[in-house]
Each structure stands twice: as structure tokens, then as C-alpha cells.
Amino acid sequence: MDLNTVYSPKEVENEIYDFWIKEKIFKAEIKEGVTPYTIVMPPPNVTGSLHLGHAYNSTIQDIMIRFKKMNGFESLWLPGVDHAGIATQIMVENDIMKENLTKEKLGREEFLKRVWDWKEKYGDRIVNQQKRLGIYADWDRHRFTMDSNYQKAVIKAFVKLYNDNLIYKGEYMINWCPVCKTALSDLEVEHIEEKTKLYFIKYPFKNDDGGIIVATTRPETMLGDTAVAVNPNDERYKNLIGKILILPLVGREIPLISDSEVDMEFGTGAVKITPGHDPLDFEIGERNNLQKINILTHDGYINENGGIYKGLSRQEAREKIIKDLNEKGFLVEIKDYFHTIGIHDRCNTPIEPIISKQWFIKMKPLAEEGLKVVREGKVKIIPEKWEKVYENWLTNIKDWCISRQIWWGHRIPVYYCKNCNKMFASENEVTKCPDCGGSVERDPDVLDTWFSSGLWPFATLGWPNETEDLKYFYPTSLLVTAYDILFFWVARMIMFGMYFMKKEPFKHVYIHGLIRDEKGRKMSKTLGNVIDPIEVIDEYGADATRFTFSQLSTLGGQDINLSLVIIKFSRNFMNKIWNSGRFVINFLKDFDKSKKIDLKFKKEDIWILSRLSKVSQLANELIDSYEFGEISNILYEFYWHEFCDWYIELSKLRDDETNKYVLFTVFINSLKLLHPFIPFITEKLYKLTLPDERTILNTDYPKGEDFIFDGKVIEEFEIFMNINKIIRNLKSILNLPLKKKAKVFIDFDEEFLLNWKNKIEFLSFCEITNKKVEDLKNLTEVYKGAKIYLFVEKDYPIEERIDNIKREIENLEKENEILNKRLGNIEFVSKAPVEIIEETKKKKDENEERIKILLIHLKELL
RNA sequence: GGGCGAAUGGCUCAGCGGUAGAGCACUUGCUUCACAAGCAAGGGGUCACAGGUUCGAUUCCUGUUUCGCCCACCA
Numbered sequence: 001m002d003l004n005t006v007y008s009p010k011e012v013e014n015e016i017y018d019f020w021i022k023e024k025i026f027k028a029e030i031k032e033g034v035t036p037y038t039i040v041m042p043p044p045n046v047t048g049s050l051h052l053g054h055a056y057n058s059t060i061q062d063i064m065i066r067f068k069k070m071n072g073f074e075s076l077w078l079p080g081v082d083h084a085g086i087a088t089q090i091m092v093e094n095d096i097m098k099e100n101l102t103k104e105k106l107g108r109e110e111f112l113k114r115v116w117d118w119k120e121k122y123g124d125r126i127v128n129q130q131k132r133l134g135i136y137a138d139w140d141r142h143r144f145t146m147d148s149n150y151q152k153a154v155i156k157a158f159v160k161l162y163n164d165n166l167i168y169k170g171e172y173m174i175n176w177c178p179v180c181k182t183a184l185s186d187l188e189v190e191h192i193e194e195k196t197k198l199y200f201i202k203y204p205f206k207n208d209d210g211g212i213i214v215a216t217t218r219p220e221t222m223l224g225d226t227a228v229a230v231n232p233n234d235e236r237y238k239n240l241i242g243k244i245l246i247l248p249l250v251g252r253e254i255p256l257i258s259d260s261e262v263d264m265e266f267g268t269g270a271v272k273i274t275p276g277h278d279p280l281d282f283e284i285g286e287r288n289n290l291q292k293i294n295i296l297t298h299d300g301y302i303n304e305n306g307g308i309y310k311g312l313s314r315q316e317a318r319e320k321i322i323k324d325l326n327e328k329g330f331l332v333e334i335k336d337y338f339h340t341i342g343i344h345d346r347c348n349t350p351i352e353p354i355i356s357k358q359w360f361i362k363m364k365p366l367a368e369e370g371l372k373v374v375r376e377g378k379v380k381i382i383p384e385k386w387e388k389v390y391e392n393w394l395t396n397i398k399d400w401c402i403s404r405q406i407w408w409g410h411r412i413p414v415y416y417c418k419n420c421n422k423m424f425a426s427e428n429e430v431t432k433c434p435d436c437g438g439s440v441e442r443d444p445d446v447l448d449t450w451f452s453s454g455l456w457p458f459a460t461l462g463w464p465n466e467t468e469d470l471k472y473f474y475p476t477s478l479l480v481t482a483y484d485i486l487f488f489w490v491a492r493m494i495m496f497g498m499y500f501m502k503k504e505p506f507k508h509v510y511i512h513g514l515i516r517d518e519k520g521r522k523m524s525k526t527l528g529n530v531i532d533p534i535e536v537i538d539e540y541g542a543d544a545t546r547f548t549f550s551q552l553s554t555l556g557g558q559d560i561n562l563s564l565v566i567i568k569f570s571r572n573f574m575n576k577i578w579n580s581g582r583f584v585i586n587f588l589k590d591f592d593k594s595k596k597i598d599l600k601f602k603k604e605d606i607w608i609l610s611r612l613s614k615v616s617q618l619a620n621e622l623i624d625s626y627e628f629g630e631i632s633n634i635l636y637e638f639y640w641h642e643f644c645d646w647y648i649e650l651s652k653l654r655d656d657e658t659n660k661y662v663l664f665t666v667f668i669n670s671l672k673l674l675h676p677f678i679p680f681i682t683e684k685l686y687k688l689t690l691p692d693e694r695t696i697l698n699t700d701y702p703k704g705e706d707f708i709f710d711g712k713v714i715e716e717f718e719i720f721m722n723i724n725k726i727i728r729n730l731k732s733i734l735n736l737p738l739k740k741k742a743k744v745f746i747d748f749d750e751e752f753l754l755n756w757k758n759k760i761e762f763l764s765f766c767e768i769t770n771k772k773v774e775d776l777k778n779l780t781e782v783y784k785g786a787k788i789y790l791f792v793e794k795d796y797p798i799e800e801r802i803d804n805i806k807r808e809i810e811n812l813e814k815e816n817e818i819l820n821k822r823l824g825n826i827e828f829v830s831k832a833p834v835e836i837i838e839e840t841k842k843k844k845d846e847n848e849e850r851i852k853i854l855l856i857h858l859k860e861l862l
Numbered sequence: 863g864g865g866c867g868a869a870u871g872g873c874u875c876a877g878c879g880g881u882a883g884a885g886c887a888c889u890u891g892c893u894u895c896a897c898a899a900g901c902a903a904g905g906g907g908u909c910a911c912a913g914g915u916u917c918g919a920u921u922c923c924u925g926u927u928u929c930g931c932c933c934a935c936c937a
Contacts, residue, residue, distance in 0.1 A: 005896075005897060005899095006897090006899070007897095007899085173935095191933090191934085198937085214937080215937065216937060217937065218937080229937095261935085261936085262936090262937085263936050263937080265936090266936055266937065267936095267937070270937095271936085271937050272937075273937095274937095278935075278937075279935045280935040280936075280937075281935085281937085282935090283935080339936090339937085340934095353935090385866070385867085388865085388866085389865080389866075389932075389933085392864095392865075392933075393932095393933075396933085396934090483931095483932085484932095486932095487933095514931095518873085518874070520868095520929085520930070551875095551876095551884095551885090552874090552875075552876095554875085554876070554877095556867085558867080558868080558875090559867090559868095559930085559931085560875090561874070561875085562874090563873080563874060563886090565873080565874075565885090565886055565887090566874060566875085566885065566886070568885090568886075568899075569884095569885050569886070569899095570885095571899065572885095572899045572900090573899090574899090575897070575899045575900090576896095576897065576899080576900085578896090578897080579896045579897035579899095579900085580896060580897075581896085582896050582897080583896035583897080584896085585896095586896075587896090629875090629876070630876085630877095633876075633884070633885095636884090636885095637884090644896090644897090645901090648896080652895095725902095725903090728902060728903065729902090729903060729904085731891095731902090731903085732890080732891070732902070732903040732904075733903085735890080735891065736891085737891065737892060737902095738891075738892065738894075738901080738902050738903085739892075739894055764902095765894085815881090818881080822880095822917080822918080825917060825918090826917085827916095827917040827918090828917040828918070829917085830917080831916090831917050831918090832880080832917060832918075833880090835880095836880055836918090839880080840880080
């Protein structure tokens, strides 16, 4: 067979993926009596493009899906995309700006049409990128959170919550984005530290001289101040409580009140109260019946309540107010100050707390169920540390603001009668009031995107209809996600799953880390350190990319600092697999796989089969416990440094059917073991080896008990390997080329030598003599009782060797001193486990034996 | 303010109650008939610091330092 010596992933990957799609290998079916294994894919944003985080996330899911499929489960991996309300709307708004259009100019209907056009244009991009990774997803079941069925699910969910009194509308302080002009949930606000100023402003008394000095980072909000508050226990102000102050620049009379929430230590201990624009002030205002004045327009400018400052931006107002305060003598001091401000996570605009009428979900009852199901272990979060974080968040949860003043999304199914003012939710679009028949108006707001994503595990399977899919595939088996959306998404899916389905949405949640650049920084466009996974795949291949992720995936779910260099390692491994495949296929070309063979195992056959058995057993255990990094390394080590380095090499000495059978068995089963991690190259080689077979995915994942196991032979083979290493090392000391034959004598068990002599001669390029050659110089080594002599006919530079031996003897003696001390310690001998004591003794004896030999050898050299 | 995580060879990271592992990089020798993206051999680490528990600590506990993250209404 003519196969290139350098593996080129691109052709193979395209060919193999086309084959999988054409043959509908990934199609999941409802199969009576077969246990399903279901994963719903975290839906990327419909307009997004694949980043390394997605690639990592998908790799883990794909490993599990393929592994379970090969273990006899009916694997369903359900893919899809999210409409991503605000994110998408921002993109489209930016796009129409090129035509000098705004969404207001277009109107709601026309704008939404543009968004759908945009979705049509870019919606496939991410799917095509995912396919490059080779993922086993049932594309026929692809879902979009704005599909008409999905819309039905969202409306159904809202109406049920509404009718169960878990959704309410009310006027509360919420996070407002002045650029997106919408309310946001607490989660969508990111907190960043900012260097700013702390301004000290004097508020004079109405009827007395003097006044109170307050400290604030946001002087512009004073336009909305309706009180100043101090702590009731603050001796400095105790007697002044109740006095009336004059609000500078505005002239409003405001009282000095007391509230225990006020921190005496901060600033002057007196705080200005702006109930309209600060959450704490809002509460204090509620407690003290203060007026709440809104001073901002929806796009963040000062409104008519700001008097002469009307029309200024927040920043302009701040500057002008400080200037005016200073001129009029109210500004006492300005200090540098660090504090955190909230910004919108989608557009980075500083958010503004304002009072607004919005829709909320009562979270307490939902959270209780969400907590219960995790506490009871029905949902297991891996690694466990995230359970505490989850618990903590749900325990302190506040009501969730779900209404958004944008257009792209699921419109709230609440109607208002213009005639009798009735407010009601309805699953069907209505035009007339059910009570009075008057005409109705639908609420203009749409729902938070995460409301619809929260329904993902069951809405994608057909809910609210009782579909066969839903019955068979729900609850799903596993959810894989990074920790950054634990609250946004995972917690809400669990709560909604319990509420609507009365059953947990998934049994395991595997939380992994984020992909960062090699310096540990987040990948971002502004930093310019973004690595495009498609470029990585183009250069190194999907298998190498996947193997890298798998190898770096540790159980702790640590973030991964990815440098491109390490993908090379995986690429080299793929190349090794490819070339070993070429060798095996060629070696087996006259081998009839179907023929019964009279097996006559040699030691190395039993060794490699035993190792295959062990590795198969480990693979099953470790994949089931999500230890991908560990098993990746084990498979790498086994394939390259055991199968290729030793078994394949030894095969070159042989020409018998047993060898070919073993070579075939180990090769094919290694491909199966590796398939979930590196699906393309393994499928390709499988089909090249067995042209009549359809796909490796229809085979069973290897189990430990599929192969013979003999631990004694493994030990014996280890001695064999080490003797080879010693001979090679001795040759290397002499600077002898590996292939130059050397004369060697091995003083060891005769039966062992009988078995391995010609193999050592072959692998280490030497000639093993029957007895020690006394008249020649030699280099000597000891391993587990075996003494190995390498004879040297010519003189060679021995000084270095002598130094080395001396140094080694010294080290060994030092070590034995420690070991002797330990063994002489009564506490150690009485308390340490027997194995450890035995090991220590053995180590000591070995060292002594080694010293003895080295001393003799040293004498010979001197 | 609360919580979490990290600190291991030049770099990227595993690991673990019995004196340290991988890949890359480095040094030396190889046109070995699968593979130079390879083969063989090798050098390199007081496992951040200080205490404690233990026969024994890089590993467990406490504290410190540095870095990173999450949550939180201190103006």
C-alpha cells in the first residue's frame, strides 16, 4: 500500500467526516431495551464563531459520546444554537448603522426581519466549524432557541410560572444599560475596579450655621438626593438627627436621618441618600418614606428633574456640578479613590441603577428544588468544589429580572386590555379581552435569553409535547460546560428542569476550565491573543487539536494556558500512529484475519497483550470518571513507548502467524481505545486495515478482560527492557554508534537468557558471549541481580568513567546511610507498613550489591 | 468584605504521605529497510516561604508572600 510518510490530516478528515454524515452514523434512534446516553450541547450564539473554548468543550463531549456509543449505549448528542438576544441585536444594530439606519427608523417588524436575515447568513458558520472538529452530533436534531416549537415551549413556561404566581411585575431598582436601553439581571453586570475620586461636599443646615459633609464618588446623583443619613449610634451626629439641610445647587430641603446600614468608618460617616439611583439608598428610602427622584433619561442623560443640568451626559454633569460646587464653596476636598463599578457584560457600558417597572421571577421556591436535587446527589457536579459555589449562590439568590427592552427574543406573552385594564398571560396570540371584549395590547418586552436557554434540555426534545424523544432521552446523562456559566445557565436549567419536568435535567455536570493564552490571560480581540481553532485545525489537524485538549484536561478543571507549541506534540503523535499504521498494514498484507490460527505465544506476545488488557481496563475506568488527561497520557505511553518501541521492533525478528495475529490485535484495539479522542485517524486506519468493515464506531470499546493478562511476564519484560537500556547506555558511554556490534556478557538466570538472548542482540546491536572475557577491559552494570559486562578491545578514555563511578558510589553510600538510619529507627520499623519496610530493605540491599560490583569494576579500571 | 484556585526542572503542565514525572527546549551519537513530525543515550528540580502533625511531608494542617478568579448595596 502506498501511503505517505507524513500524515496529512486535511484530506483524511474531510473524507472521513463526509463518510460519517453520508452513512448517518451519528443519527440517534429510540431503541427498545437499549439505554440512551444523552448530551445536549451548550448552544453557542447563533452569530458567533467557534473559539478554543467551544473546541475544548466539544472535545470532551465528543469523547464521552463516542465512548458510550462503543459501550453499547444509544448515544445522542443534540446540537443547537442560541438566539443570544442582546448580543445579536447589538451586532445587527451595528450592521444597519452602515446604511445610516437605526432600529427605530426600521420599526420592530422590519428590524426583526433583518435579524432573521442575519441569522440565515451567519447561522451555519458555527455548525461548519464544529464539523471540522469531527464531532458526533445528530445534526438532524439541530435546534435553535427561536424555532417555532421552541417559541411554544418558552411561552408555555412563562404562562405556567405566571399562573402559578411565580412571575410578577413590579417597580424596583434594576440594572439599566443606557446604551442598550434595557434592564439587565444582576448576573449580566460585571464589576470592575476603577480609579476615581471621592468628593467631600458640604450640605448646609437650613436654620443654623455649618452643615454636614458627605462623601461620594458620584456627585452628579446629588440632583436626586432626598436625605442625608448617619448611623444612629454615631456620637458625632446623634444630636443633629432630624435637622433640615439645604441641597446645594438644587436648593431642595432634605432631612438628616439615621439608618443602621450607614458605615460610621467610611468618609465622614454621613452619606447622601439618592433613592432613585442607588440600591442601598433605595432601601433606606423605603424605610424612611423618602421621595424617589429619577434624574436620568433612558439613554443616560440628565432629565428635567436635573434643573439646569438637563441634557448633560453623566460625565458632563459630574464635571459641571463639581465646578459649580467649588465656585460656590460647597466642595470641601477631593481624594483619589479605588472602587468597583458595574458594567454591562455585552457592551462594557457602566450600568445605572434605576427604578423601573419590570418582570421578575420569584426565585426562592425554584432555588429550593435546585438545591435539593444537588444535595441529594441526583445531579452530581464534577469537580465537587463547584457544588459549594452552586449552593452558595442559590442560597442567597434574589429575584430574577427577566424582561428586556429589546426586540430580538421571545416576546412576553402578557396582554393588557385597553378598556378594562385587565392584565393576563396567554399561550395563544389574542386580540380581544376575555372579560370585556375590549381590544388588547401585548407587552412590548422580550425575555432574558437565559430564560429560554434554561429550558434547553427538555425543550430541544420536544417539550411541551410529550414526544417519544422526550420520554426516551430525558433526563439527559451529562452536561459539559465551563464554570463561567454555572449560574447563568446550569443552575437555571436545574431549577426549570425540576419545575417543569419534575425531574433533574442531567445526572452529571462536568465543569471544565477556560482556555487562556500561554501567559494565562483571557483571549480577547483587544489583546490580540485570540487563537482561531480553525487555523489550528488547518495547521495541525483536528485529531491533534483534540488530543491536546484531552491531554490538558485535568480532573480539577484548571484553566488551560494553551501554547501552540504543545499541539506539535500531539501532531507528532498522530504522525507516529500513521507511520506505525503503515508498517502494520504492510506487515500484515498476507495475513488472513479470518483464518483460525494455532496460537503459540512467545513472552513478548503475552507481555503486550497483558499491557493492552491493563490499559483497556484503565481507559474504561478513567473515561468514566472524566480523567481525560490521565488516560490520554497512558494511551500515548502505551502506543508509542510500548507497542511501537518494543513490540513492533521485536516483530521485525519474527515471521510467524502468532506474531501477526498479536500485532493485528493490539493495533486494532489501540485504534478503538484511541478513537474517542482522535476519531479521524483511527477510523481511517481501521478502514485501511479492514476494508470490509463499515466503521470503527460499530465496534465494542476494548475491555480489560478481552485479553490475556500475566503480571509475571510484565515483570520479566521490564527486566528485558532495562537490560537493553543498560547495554545501549554502556555503548553510548564509549561513543559507540548504536548499530556497531559490541561484545556483551550477562551474568543472570539461564532460562531468562535462553528466552531473550537473541532479542537483546537484535535490539541493542550486540553479541552476547557465554562467559566473561577475562583478557579484555569491560564496563559493568547491575540490574535486579543481573550483571552486564560490555567488553572493550581498545583503550578508551576511562577518566570520565572512573569519576562517574566514584561519584555514584558516593551517592549510593550516602543514600544507604539514610536508609540504614531509617531501618535502625524503632519507630519506623514498628509503625511503617510492612511493604514499605521491605522495600526499604530491598533498596538497601540493591544499593549494596551495586556498590560491590562498582568497586570491583573500579579496581579493574584503575 | 466573603469564598475559591494556583505557586513543581529554561517553558507548558501532570502527580503524590515513602527523597520527583511528561512534552517542548537543551547536549551527544545515529541517512537502523514504518516514522528526522524519527531512533538511541544524557544533563537539568533544596516541589514559593515559615511553622506544625507524622517513623517519614513536595504531598496533610496553620500562617505568610505572590498571582489569578468568583461572589458582595460600603457611599
